[in-house]
Amino acid sequence: MYHPMVHPSLFHLIGGFLRFLFVFGGAFFLLWYYLKQTRKPAPGAGNSQDHVTILPLRLQAYERFVLFLERIHPSNMVMRLNGPDLSALQLQSILARTIREEFEYNLSQQLYVSQHAWELIRNAKEETISMINQASARTMESAPSSELVKEIFEMSVARGKLPVDTAIEEIKKELQKLF
Numbered sequence: 001m002y003h004p005m006v007h008p009s010l011f012h013l014i015g016g017f018l019r020f021l022f023v024f025g026g027a028f029f030l031l032w033y034y035l036k037q038t039r040k041p042a043p044g045a046g047n048s049q050d051h052v053t054i055l056p057l058r059l060q061a062y063e064r065f066v067l068f069l070e071r072i073h074p075s076n077m078v079m080r081l082n083g084p085d086l087s088a089l090q091l092q093s094i095l096a097r098t099i100r101e102e103f104e105y106n107l108s109q110q111l112y113v114s115q116h117a118w119e120l121i122r123n124a125k126e127e128t129i130s131m132i133n134q135a136s137a138r139t140m141e142s143a144p145s146s147e148l149v150k151e152i153f154e155m156s157v158a159r160g161k162l163p164v165d166t167a168i169e170e171i172k173k174e175l176q177k178l179f
Contacts, residue, residue: 054112058178061112062171065121068106069171072099072128073164074156078149088148092136096129117174120167127163131155 070076081094103125110118135151156162 058112061109086145089141091145124163
């Protein structure tokens, strides 16, 4: 009859081989799992090709919104659009129409900014139009445009930080988070 202790070297050899397979297999599995986890894209980041495509679009959207906000800043608008032959009512109409047109031109860019930034941009637009309308209500319709400009500047100073400035700051913060 065959006794297992007769060939102890065979059992040691098989035992050593099984230990080697177990250790090597475990190390291989851990290395494979580690590499698999480190190569995964961050949640919500999409694949790298999406990131390469979307990042320039997001940057362009932020750039266009900053430009939009700078263009609708009351002090910039009145300096750009005011004419000596305009009445206060005509200037008020031009200012409100210009803000709406610029906003509509940039409307599709909302896809690339955060919801919070978009709300601030919309709020800046609405508040600027509201301020122009309030300033216009304080001046006579037949008054020269310089009266409306004066009223807009006084209201801007009285309000302190305008919603346009707040929106620009938020956009700059979001851009810093991207990099």
